[in-house]
Amino acid sequence: MPDARNPEWQVIRTSHASALIDSQAAALADLRPTPWVVMAPERTLCWNGQEYRFGPGLEGDGADPAEIVAAARSIATAGAGNEWWDGIAPVRLHPDAADVASSPSLASLRGKAIDCRMCDLCGPATRTVSGEGNPEARIIFVGEQPGDQxxxxxxxxxxxxxQLFDRALKEAGGNRAQAWITNAVKHFKFVPRGNRRIHQKPDAAEITACSPWLATERKVLAPKVTVMLGVTGASAVLGxxxxxxxxxxxxxxxxDGSxxxxxxxxxxxxRLPDEESKTxxxxxxxxxxxxxxxxxxG
Structure with missing residues (x-):
């Protein structure tokens, strides 16, 4: 096995780390014991010849390949406290509830969510849809799940x-840029019907499986106000x-006192049938x- 402190690194670039990891798992395994690094905008995954480790996304416009490899080596060989280290000990490719709960930041949480396999909704869905907004937000809005778009x-x-939510929030005196917007379930549940994908309500098991993501979002944000949009969002927050x-x-x-x-x-x-009801x-x-x-x- 090569010395992890002085490896010959193989660099693999992709626009989406989890897609490459899932579709090319066998190819990645064939690279062992050679150290390698998967470069993606949202994060970096390294195999240092002994274990997997994650770090922040490093690939940018005009990035120097030598600098990328040096940074990747730093991620893969250094311990906690290194400037590139994400605070995650040797990791599984797919996070579990403990991995989620240990996330120290929203960025860390988002990076882990990319490879979520905590329920079966990850299969048909295109991607995990994490929350977004102001990381200093004092108000969080919790919906049900991502839709088609x-x-x-x-x-x-x-x-x-x-779009309707944005309009109503503005009329109410709010600003989406100052809030955090998320869902109780992070993958789109649907049934195909011709060329369309028809929304399906997530069941209790799927809401429970996804609950660590929402709980950790709220723990990290510590909002003063949590607005629950609909029965699924409310059930997920209130338990x-x-x-x-x-x-x-x-x-x-x-x-939590909020x-x-x-x-x-x-x-x-x-979905309301007439304009009077909608108004x-x-x-x-x-x-x-x-x-x-x-x-x-208040």
Missing amino acids: EDLQGRPFVGPAG RQVTVSRERSRPIPLA IGLVTVHPSYLL REYTKFVTDLRMAISALA
Whole structure:
């Protein structure tokens, strides 16, 4: 086995680390015991001849190959405290609940989520859709799961329901750039129907499997207000069955001392059958969001 302190590194570049790891696992295994590094924008995965280790994404425009290899060697051979070290001990390719809970930052959490295999939804979905927004946010919005557009773009709340949410939040006096937006479940659950992918509600087991991601997001963010958009988001945060019509529009004390507020998911507004109902319910939705924003100043 080559000396990990002075290896001949093989550099593999890809636009998405997890896609290469999953599809080329056999090829990567064939590279052993030769040390290698997979370069990707979101993070770096190294095999130093003995173990896997993750580090931050290193590949950039005009990056010097020698510098990339030197940084990769630093990740793979150094211990905790090294400037490139991600705080993760020798890792599995697919994180478990303990790996998730140990994440020290939102960036670390996002990097681990790329390779999530904690339920079967990862198979049909295009990618994990992590939360996004202001890492200093004092308010977090929790929806159900990514939809079709979210799955394709890799961002939460960018489809029709997300656009409606943005409009309502602005009317309520909020600003998406100052909030954190996420979902209870991080993969899109659907059934194919012709050329379309039809949304399916995640079941209790899938919500439970995904719960470490949401719990750790909230732990790292420590928001003052958590807005639960719909029954799945509310059940995931509160840890119990929820009837939105009974619990919406009022502050709910949460176990960590912060404030929770339940309201409808914006997709509900899109499904209403007539304009009168849509206008009435949209106004109530904006009122709920305004209440949540006001709670920040309380």
